[in-house]
Amino acid sequence: MQMDDLCIRFGFVEALKHIHLDIRQHEVLAIVGDNGAGKSTLVRILSGLIRPDQGTLLWKGRPTSIPSIRVANQLGIAAVFQGQDFCDNLDVSSNLFLGKELRDRHHRRDDEAMRRRTRQVLQSLSSPIRVGQPMATLSLGQKQTVSIARTLLDNPELILLDEPTASLSVMQSAEVLNYIKRMRSEGRSILMVCHDLPDVFAVSDRIAVMRQGRLVGVLPTAETSYETVIALISGIDPEDVIQDQEQLDAMARANARVHALRGTRKTLPEQS
Numbered sequence: 001m002q003m004d005d006l007c008i009r010f011g012f013v014e015a016l017k018h019i020h021l022d023i024r025q026h027e028v029l030a031i032v033g034d035n036g037a038g039k040s041t042l043v044r045i046l047s048g049l050i051r052p053d054q055g056t057l058l059w060k061g062r063p064t065s066i067p068s069i070r071v072a073n074q075l076g077i078a079a080v081f082q083g084q085d086f087c088d089n090l091d092v093s094s095n096l097f098l099g100k101e102l103r104d105r106h107h108r109r110d111d112e113a114m115r116r117r118t119r120q121v122l123q124s125l126s127s128p129i130r131v132g133q134p135m136a137t138l139s140l141g142q143k144q145t146v147s148i149a150r151t152l153l154d155n156p157e158l159i160l161l162d163e164p165t166a167s168l169s170v171m172q173s174a175e176v177l178n179y180i181k182r183m184r185s186e187g188r189s190i191l192m193v194c195h196d197l198p199d200v201f202a203v204s205d206r207i208a209v210m211r212q213g214r215l216v217g218v219l220p221t222a223e224t225s226y227e228t229v230i231a232l233i234s235g236i237d238p239e240d241v242i243q244d245q246e247q248l249d250a251m252a253r254a255n256a257r258v259h260a261l262r263g264t265r266k267t268l269p270e271q272s
């Protein structure tokens, strides 16, 4: 997927300004940036939810328009957004096929076929979730797994994930990152918007940094550092970032001592 000169504005806000970016085959491309940088807007354009004011999309080298989620799915593009709704009273398999239930020759709902396909998809992720498990019994991380599994039903080539590890525990995040690696090893491309730099460094091949609607850098993950990425996100000099990081560390240590002295178990504020 290649994006050429994408622009979009919402009223006075220029959410995307002349974005040129490509997503390669078999890669995990992470998009990072501060709040309001335009990351979700980019994902929403690629997933068919909104259309750019300007610019072109090339899919496999051909100019393409993505006017709807359905068209995106037909092209082989599937997206997972945050807080996707599930029917808590239904089981995993029914939730996976919500709105696109499989039918048999007599046009009857084919639960067995849906369970079989669900099992297959969950196995491809090596997930221990059972197909008949009621949705209400799943943890947040497991629900995220079901969201990801749902995108795999149509065997997409490009998967778009907007903050896939947000609000997950450390273990749950690690699991989701494993799924992402697994999907890449199956030959899929993954675009992942993510706030969490350790997650980004753990799984991505390249990191695209956005600031105030602009793409300010695309870096091969193996050849870059936290400092460089933070500097690009914030637009300040890497030297200053290192200083700030030291200050943050010092503050965190001081904070830890205070809590240790008080005997509380309060967690430290997150550094981001």
Ligand SMILES: Nc1ncnc2c1ncn2[C@@H]1O[C@H](COP(=O)(O)OP(=O)(O)OP(=O)(O)O)[C@@H](O)[C@H]1O
Residues within 6 Å of the ligand: 010, 011, 013, 014, 015, 033, 034, 035, 036, 037, 038, 039, 040, 041, 042
């Ligand atoms: N539908 C909309 N109507 C008006 N403004 C919008 C709309 N969608 C996004 N924006 C604005 O466009 C800018 C980019 O928003 P976007 O959601 O893409 O940012 P983001 O990088 O995903 O931020 P976050 O990290 O907070 O999720 C923001 O200033 C936002 O307020």
Ligand SMILES: [Mg+2]
Residues within 6 Å of the ligand: 039, 040, 041
């Ligand atoms: Mg967003």
